[in-house]
Amino acid sequence: MNFVAPDFMPVLPELFVLTMTCLVLVVDVFLEQRQRHITYGLAQLTLLGAALLTLFTYAHAPVTTMFGHYVKDAMGDLLKLCIYLASAAVFLYSRDYLRRRDLFKGEYYVLGLFGVLGMMIMVSAHSLLSVYLGLEMLSLSLYALVAIDRDSPVASEAAMKYFVLGSLASGMLLYGISMVYGATGSIDIQLLADAVAKQGLGNPVLVFGLVFLVVGLSFKLGAVPFHMWVPDVYQGAPTSVTLYIGSAPKLAAFALVMRILVDGLGTLQADWQQMLIILAMLSMMLGNLVAIAQSNIKRMLAYSTISHVGFLLLGILAGTPEGYAAAMFYTIVYVLMAVGAFGVLLVLSRTGFEAENIDDFKGLNDRNPWLAFLMMVIMMSMAGVPFMVGFYAKWMVLQSIVDIGLVWLAILGVLFSVIGAFYYLRVVKCLYFDKPEDNTPIEMSRDTEVVISANGLLLVVLGLYPTALMSLCSTALLG
Amino acid sequence: METLLTVILILLKIVVLLVPLLVGVAYLTFAERKIIGYMQVRLGPNRVGPKGWLQPIADAVKLMFKEIIIPSRANRFLFVLAPMLSFGPAIAAWAVIPFGDGMMISHLDAGLLYLLALTSLGVYGVIIAGWASNSKYAFLGAMRSAAQIVAYEIAMGFALVGVLMAAGSLNLNQIVQAQQGSLLHWFWLPLLPLFVVYFISGVAETNRAPFDVAEGESEIVAGFHVEYSGMAFAVFFLAEYANMILVAALAATLFLGGWLSPFEGIPVLGELFAWVPGALWLVLKIAFMLLFFLWFRATFPRYRYDQIMRLGWKVFIPVTLVWLLVVGLGVLAHVGPWFD
């Protein structure tokens, strides 16, 4: 056995984030409460540094290192950049919210950064082992983040549910991985794909493992019927944490599905396509229908997430590069919208008041017209109103499944998004046509205002010029 | 036929090891009473037999004829099982201790890990005894013991990691061979902080004074074995002393050169003592280390519980971590004469 030290250069962003996170952890211990903004600054600096490192080493051809456990490719790099961006926005939006609730602690940032590291590992994973470990790192950080407000019984309950169901999902995933390993004798995704291609579809153990893998993945994605944790966790967690859970991890989850199902088990596409069709259909149906009945906006957005996951799965199940690119585009756009929506929610909350009902948006136009406009843009984009980026994303995904002949599924998708438009537009109605119930002025720090405006406007700009991002996505996947 | 022969041979080895060990345990109790007696300007037991030498025998006979009382509402099965669980590992651990070059019952490759695993099992006897007795004092003792052992096991484990780094092996025979040369080649010198940490952790793991809060006779009567009497109590007692001898033997093997002669490498004395069997050196070293156990008990007052925890977590673990780094650097740079 001859051992050659692996190439560390591709792993540089991960190493940087890890080092910086440990630094943040140590520095934070020596800070007093009023100096906590240094922790925040360091966290943002970490993300910025990682973004620069990723940008300068942007991969045009895939590079595998760490003995096949790590791959650096364009898809990974693009997703990572989006993860940094989303997380930076999350940290910014939640800063004032945390400060008002005595939650402005170093742990939030340290755990958040470890979550980012976990996502990076998932995105760049090239073996089932690193996929799983990255997922666990992310999940562990999220469980703790949900419970970070220790005195809130709702948050603790949400964390408990999340933890129990999340461990179950990890168990499923591991079980599936072990089956696949047993059938192919490999955990390296490339070798795995080769072995599967050689064995073909004849091996029932492989299919059996696949079932468990899909179940585990849908748990993590929150696809129906494995969605039970999503609404409770979204509602129970502090809004800043909901924002975190609802944004960047979706990108990582997309990568997870791509790495395992497409890169690893692509030969079994016919098998997992059927499973994903059922998952996607149920998710779109249940997500959109149940969301109508919600009065709590965090819960409503949770169900909306479920329906969006359904759409995302549509793109993946198409099984074509165009479909994958569409799904990736959809995920990125969804994260952009989710960050914006929860960001507005965070701005509306203040000391002693938690904005979490749809009624809290009543008459926002009278209180702060700009914020109301941004919220309207976000909601319309989520609903898929034409000329918003959400529309384009849905259209791309639907087109990709029409291309493979699943017209009925596309029609179903359109139908449910029309139903879904109802509850998004209800929020818009609240914004503009209802009288405000309380007239407390809305405080917003300057940087939050700038970023949240950029966030909202980006949805419009991307809606008008989607080609740039779309071509990035397709080149990332097509090579 | 051949397998039968091997089995008989192994059994024979076990008997040859166990009989002296049990005699050693018995006379360790005697030595303890005598030595502490002298330290406290008393005579200690001197009535049974010549100069009191039959005292342990008398004690054993007394304990054997006492009634074993099982408290009502105690869990009978676990109550009886607990003493055995605490005695078993203390005996089983001896399988990998070498008394001379290759003189050990089992040539286990991962011998050091095996020892660590077995010493960590001893706590089950204490926990189960505390819980099965259905008594508050016993329960308190068990809880204290569990927390204490978990804390000190980490430090102990790290200290042993230092040894295996220095020796480059987990096999105890090879660890002793790695210390060959002279008194100064033994690992006590390069691993001095680890040696100290290991031995103190060993005292804590055996629940001996000044770490005997699990027994704490002045606060919780007798801790985990308050409800035990007769032979059941005797087995706990034996386990404690067997564990002491084990910790001493390990300290002797890992840090004091095991069966190696202390005069090795010294021009005249080395040849003069070359005829002494290795096992004798080992026994002498064990006796030397055991003296510390007794000395501690006669000297120190009992630690308070939070002090024990602090010492384990905040002092020992960092010390061992730092020294592991030093050892690592030493191994990397081949600092002689230990790491080359």
Next chain:
Amino acid sequence: MGFEKFLFYVFSLILVLASVGVITVRNPVRAALFLVLAFFTSAALWLLIEAEFLAITLVLVYVGAVMVLFLFVIMMLDINVAPVQEGFTKYLPFGVAVALIIVVEMGLMVSSSYFGGDRYSLVSHAADYSNTKELGSVLYTFYVYPFEIASVILLVAIIAAISLTMRRREGTKSQNPSRQVRVSRDDRLRIVRMAAEKNK
């Protein structure tokens, strides 16, 4: 039937019985003790296939440390068993049905034709083969990336656990040893010079 095979069946039997015990016994402490037994026997099974490092580590980590802490917590909590099992009978038929379906499916899929002993024969090694050494040399080279990630996960777990449980309570009477050590005579003792009183 060789001696090893005999041992295998003995340990397997104990393992299965202990595992059943874990989930059927009503008292949580006994369930935990059954789990200890299950760990121990699986370690013995591993020893039979010459995986001594894994076996010993299983005992060391799970039996020696994890389960001790587990027992510690269970004993402290003193869980009342009756309310926990209230919903048990209600969901029992459903649970049994699901379990049966899974067992049948798995039996059909993963029958011995895929994982039978004839398919995967035991690898035999020379006498000086040390699987501790082999594991170490693979773990720190070809698997160094997952290995390091695993260590970071442990760090995350530590941070999470501490941030969720550590509270600085007011009024605890803990001591600060470094402050105790730093005490000087002047902090504790004041010598007052006063004129000696004269007896009248």
